[in-house]
Amino acid sequence: MLHGLMMDQPLLISGLLQHAERCHGDTEIVSRTVEGPIHRYTYRDAARRARQLANALAALGIESGDRVGTLAWNGYRHYELYYAVSGSGAVCHTINPRLFPEQIGYIIDHAEDVALFFDLTFLSLVEQLAPQLSGVRHFVLLTDREHMPLHSTIANLLCYEELLDGRSEQYDWPVFDENTASSLCYTSGTTGQPKGVLYSHRSTLLHSYSSSLPDSLGLSAADAVLPVVPMFHVNAWGLPYSCTMNGTKLVLPGPKLDGASLYELIEQEQVTLAAGVPTVWLMLLQHCEQNGLRLPNLQRGIVGGSAAPAAMFEQLAAHGVQLRQLWGMTELSPVGTTTAPLYTHRDADPATLRRLQTRQGRPVYGVEIRLVDDAGQPLPHDGVAFGNLQVRGPWVLSQYYRRDLDASLTADGWFDTGDVVTIDPDGYMKITDRSKDVIKSGGEWISSIELENILVGHPAVAEAAAIGVVHPKWDERPLMVVVLKPGHSASRDELLAFFEGKVAKWWAPDEVVIVDQLPHTATGKLLKTTLREQFRDFNWPA
């Protein structure tokens, strides 16, 4: 092989902040702090403090490859940890505080975190967990001396600002193999223990390039970006990296994620792009509606995490905000697809554009997607056939951290997302179901999500779950388990009749059961495994 004659420079996370310091030194990072006030400084300040923090980490004995845990909101100290920990060769392990305490304990133990940095919000949680966390050598509270508790059950609780105080601002970021581990994030499914995804510097940098492209998040130094999606949730969709890459002003909302607080930040900081789950956008829209407010600065929004309803796109468009759907997974760093339009869509009618917006989207370069049946055979991209979505690419996991390889990839090296999707002729993917939830009736598949979406349209229904229950003739048939709204009533027959004309006859559920409540995970997902267990021996009407 003839090698090219180009400079051999590894892709490293430390390079991002060095670039921002040199080229965007005056650009701001604004944070709503846990302590209350708005904090503002620049990429230049962040770079200086990240170097101080890297020196502090070395003084604590944290070495290359060590895992350093964080339990923190979106804020500048958390941002400094992202860069100082990964930049110095250690692994920044962001932990989701919304999980059950026992899951958090499991994660810290499984990751073998040697230090834990956490916000004031999580002091009592950490105090509760600390006795079991025998591997954690340092507990550091992300605050200043003034806000340190007078007493804590944690011995030698360290204060972040004291840790930095007086440290040298000189630190030479080490240069190493770009495949070195940089960060770790656990994903909690509905079954089993959380599983860790171990990112590398290379995967993070390539994901930053890709997710910054015009057809992905479209990040520019002319933007001010509000990541409402938490930094403990797949690195806030990578925004702390990608915004730094592009010298984008960062606005970090801290713990206050209600509509009023977000609105205030958007307007005061002239945010041009915000990113969050549908609930966040709903709260923001409600706040605007209830108070007769407009969003004159905001230009674009990114919504992901779960499917956004069609009305949301129109409501935001009325504010002049262009909303774009994003689909991703912890295992994909996370950005897989977005709904950016094609050249051929410039003359498309509104109905086509609406249909497009509510799909999960098409991949930008670097993510490959394929649609296969249970036997691994390719299915047509006709927008009708639905099957398993599998992905491949340099920022897709190859293996969960400290788990068996065999659980992660297909025999030919693809990651099975567990999503059941369609792909239309233009390449836009739409999630139909989770593969474990899809209902297999007479050799065909029925989307549980589609049945649920229909039934929650009934005025009396608060929440609905569709599950497949073993059936003597059809293998499985759909059963609806429903919670009614308080003060409402609806009969079984009325609810079953509600499907008429809305789905093919053989898709319509055979039975409805009304219950008081449905089981959920800590992060609010429907626990269909529990439901399936509960209705395992359901007797179909003869």
Added chain:
Amino acid sequence: MLHGLMMDQPLLISGLLQHAERCHGDTEIVSRTVEGPIHRYTYRDAARRARQLANALAALGIESGDRVGTLAWNGYRHYELYYAVSGSGAVCHTINPRLFPEQIGYIIDHAEDVALFFDLTFLSLVEQLAPQLSGVRHFVLLTDREHMPLHSTIANLLCYEELLDGRSEQYDWPVFDENTASSLCYTSGTTGQPKGVLYSHRSTLLHSYSSSLPDSLGLSAADAVLPVVPMFHVNAWGLPYSCTMNGTKLVLPGPKLDGASLYELIEQEQVTLAAGVPTVWLMLLQHCEQNGLRLPNLQRGIVGGSAAPAAMFEQLAAHGVQLRQLWGMTELSPVGTTTAPLYTHRDADPATLRRLQTRQGRPVYGVEIRLVDDAGQPLPHDGVAFGNLQVRGPWVLSQYYRRDLDASLTADGWFDTGDVVTIDPDGYMKITDRSKDVIKSGGEWISSIELENILVGHPAVAEAAAIGVVHPKWDERPLMVVVLKPGHSASRDELLAFFEGKVAKWWAPDEVVIVDQLPHTATGKLLKTTLREQFRDFNWPA
């Protein structure tokens, strides 16, 4: 080191076209052919034919690492060569047909090209060169049987379409080290023989990501891009790669680069972004002006190659076209900096924005720039101090092809661009001169370009060159060598007086010499080396 657990996938050029085929199969590549008609097909077609071509290359005995030369305009067959040659592991060597024939012969010989693919336009040139090109085993004319010459002095002249005809459309692109050489481009300076820059798959892919970012060229699948910059000139600024990465419609202008032909393509193909040197934009604007035409579809323009005049930005803005300056070099793949605005510029006054537009710009992530004096000491980024621009990054050359290492980089691993620049506090770079042309007077530097720009503002001056000539007291002093417009006259004293109030007194040239013509290189650059030689013994007035 702890390694991340992400998929190990090399960055390869073949992946770009595979992505476009899968995700943008219906998107068009439109070419104005050398034979005359407009040719249109899709990324799907291009991918299919690139596989046929890869099979044809194998049949010709072309192996991994072999150099394959091209002498061709921007068109679909040239595009297919980009992908088939590099994708199969060989090196696509694009040759600039505007060089002197002896330079072209030198380049083909130095690169050891084993095959040469060329457009009909260059048949007689290649016939003239062929007898000396003993290493070239295959000469392939990029046309169909119908357009093949009845007679040619080239024995066994092959026809491109015949070469492809009936070839299998199946070809598995090989997977190899991403540092493998992919393409080769020679840069011709004003002295010495042309020097080869050997790109790798990795450098090409990273450059594609970076140059597609919103603050660089900003490429989207919603765009239709017209690269007027030739594919033999630093890979048309990388557009055949980056447009494929983003599924952008490509409009390739072939040999017709006049204002009328470009206008026709822009309007017929609804081009949203065009890229070319200032002369191209000038011709397009003149065509519009002379014929009372507008540019309703064109949204953005990229100008590079040499500094664009301030008026051009305003003239295009009047058409609704936002022009952005790009600075690059063959050694930089080529994109180094662009003039995308910052967040702080959203309220800037028109004068500030104008000043910004006419700078060469700031780097996007991946290119590092530094400003140093002749001793390698850093100079302030104050927009005033000017010094040597040096660059570093994964798509910057480390060494010229088959040349001594010592000629290429500084001792600490930076590439010296040979440009003398200022960098302002916002990070925007402005080229002041070439380092070999800057005039060193009494230990201070005087920009030759600035003196030339002033003098061409005089109504009687057609062209002006400022050179440093040895001076007994000041080391060097500026001498202007001037060509007057036909039918115009101006005295020495009048021309010298024209500098008053426009530059510092000690910058003003000491003497003006009027000549009939100035020497140029084959690509139209002023040959100041020849001038300096000519005026080496100039006697300064006492």
